[in-house]
Amino acid sequence: MSAETIHEPRYTEEIVPFLAGDGRALHLVHLRGVEKADKGPVVLVHGAGVRGNIFRAPVRQTVVDALIEDGYDVWLENWRASMDVEPGEWTLDQAAVLDHPPAIRTVREKTGADKIKAVIHCQGSTSFTMAAVAGLLPEVDLIISNAVSLHPVVPATAKVKLHYAVPLVAQLTPFLDPQWAYGGPTRTARMLTRVVQATHHECENLVCRWTSFTYGTGFPVLWRHENLNAQTHDWLQHEFGPVPFSFFKQMDQCVRAGHLVPVEGFRALPEDLGVREPQTDARFVFFAGEENRCFLAESQRRSFEHLEHFHPGRHALHLLPGYGHLDVFMGKRASQDVFPLILSELDRSALH
Ligand SMILES: [Zn+2]
Numbered sequence: 001m002s003a004e005t006i007h008e009p010r011y012t013e014e015i016v017p018f019l020a021g022d023g024r025a026l027h028l029v030h031l032r033g034v035e036k037a038d039k040g041p042v043v044l045v046h047g048a049g050v051r052g053n054i055f056r057a058p059v060r061q062t063v064v065d066a067l068i069e070d071g072y073d074v075w076l077e078n079w080r081a082s083m084d085v086e087p088g089e090w091t092l093d094q095a096a097v098l099d100h101p102p103a104i105r106t107v108r109e110k111t112g113a114d115k116i117k118a119v120i121h122c123q124g125s126t127s128f129t130m131a132a133v134a135g136l137l138p139e140v141d142l143i144i145s146n147a148v149s150l151h152p153v154v155p156a157t158a159k160v161k162l163h164y165a166v167p168l169v170a171q172l173t174p175f176l177d178p179q180w181a182y183g184g185p186t187r188t189a190r191m192l193t194r195v196v197q198a199t200h201h202e203c204e205n206l207v208c209r210w211t212s213f214t215y216g217t218g219f220p221v222l223w224r225h226e227n228l229n230a231q232t233h234d235w236l237q238h239e240f241g242p243v244p245f246s247f248f249k250q251m252d253q254c255v256r257a258g259h260l261v262p263v264e265g266f267r268a269l270p271e272d273l274g275v276r277e278p279q280t281d282a283r284f285v286f287f288a289g290e291e292n293r294c295f296l297a298e299s300q301r302r303s304f305e306h307l308e309h310f311h312p313g314r315h316a317l318h319l320l321p322g323y324g325h326l327d328v329f330m331g332k333r334a335s336q337d338v339f340p341l342i343l344s345e346l347d348r349s350a351l352h
Contacts, residue, residue, distance in 0.1 A: 004059070011031045015027050016030050020098040025086065026079060026103070027084075028076065030073075031068065031075070031076065037071055037073035041075060041111045041116050042072045042075070044063070044120075045077050045079065045124030046122075047081070048123040049241050054121075054239055058232055059232060061335035063339055072117075077099075081124075083242065087241070090244060093263055094264065096127045096131040096266075101137060104140060105139075115139060117143075133273050143285070148300065149303045150274055150303040151259050151306065155293065158294075162248060162255060174244055176214045178211050179241060181193060192213075196213045203233070205233060210240070217293070223330065223331070227327035228327060254274075258302075278307060283315060284315045285315065285316045285342075286315070286318070287318045287342075291322060294325040
């Protein structure tokens with residue numbers, strides 16, 4: 001890990017509140033560049049237990065910078081899994097039905113755009129894809145998904161952990177929080193921190209080690225250390241918050257089924273949404289780090305093949321050698337290895 005020069009962002013920032021379908025107070029962060037954004041809005045959707053800020057690691061060029069410099073109007077959606085909103089025991093169903101549709105409607109209303117593009121990551125991706133294939137996001141015409149979408153596939157050891165360890169720990173606490181690295185509020189939290197200290201020795205950053213304990217089995221799980229600069233490895237300790245067991249229990253069901261499974265009984269989400277024909281015209285572009293230890297690249301390959309079965313030639317799959325999970329966005333070389341692919345796929349969609 002090495003130090004690098006970080007430039008000041010060339011955009012303004014505005015918080016745009018919106019209400020979820022159950023009245024929960026959520027918000028978008030609108031990032032407006034100094035130049036006119038003539039390519040339209042792109043909504044970035046973060047994963048579990050982080051926040052929209054995860055797309056703005058201290059690297060020379062973030063994906064936000066790249067999008068703005070290319071002429072896009074960028075919106076970060078802080079949905080109910082965000083550490084910047086009131087915590088709760090969320091599920092993917094809640095996000096799919098209650099959060100993403102009003103978020104997209106809000107961007108449409110504020111921009112006047114007919115069509116919206118989305119860059120979605122991990123559980124932002126699973127829940128957003130759930131909404132899209134259920135026909136709840138008709139305004140979205142291009143979806144760039146990283147890590148996992150309709151078909152979660154995890155390493156065998158993580159599958160065992162999800163099925164057997166999750167129910168045990170869930171009896172002690174309703175959620176996990178990597179911030180417990182700084183001294184948890186309960187006996188269980190402090191006990192789990194001791195477990196992390198005893199089992200994870202991959203680096204000096206206890207939050208980094210805590211994220212690996214939380215999100216799978218690996219050392220580390222969410223990135224390859226060699227892909228991060230020193231500032232990012234330091235910065236990420238403030239970017240991880242609580243994740244409820246309501247989510248892990250649903251993910252266990254999804255992993256066992258081989259595709260996403262709704263658990264709340266919402267009428268808007270068909271039970272067989274993981275296998276039926278998707279109710280969306282959106283073009284999907286799937287990205288997966290070949291070294292992803294959280295969700296195997298096979299996850300995205302299966303979703304790509306599933307969608308291609310219904311619309312051959314419409315979608316795309318990019319496997320990224322040397323990349324893991326979040327380093328696809330946070331990596332020190334992501335601006336050279338990944339963002340040009342994202343920008344060219346966005347341009348390709350404009351030609352369709
Ligand atoms: Zn680390």
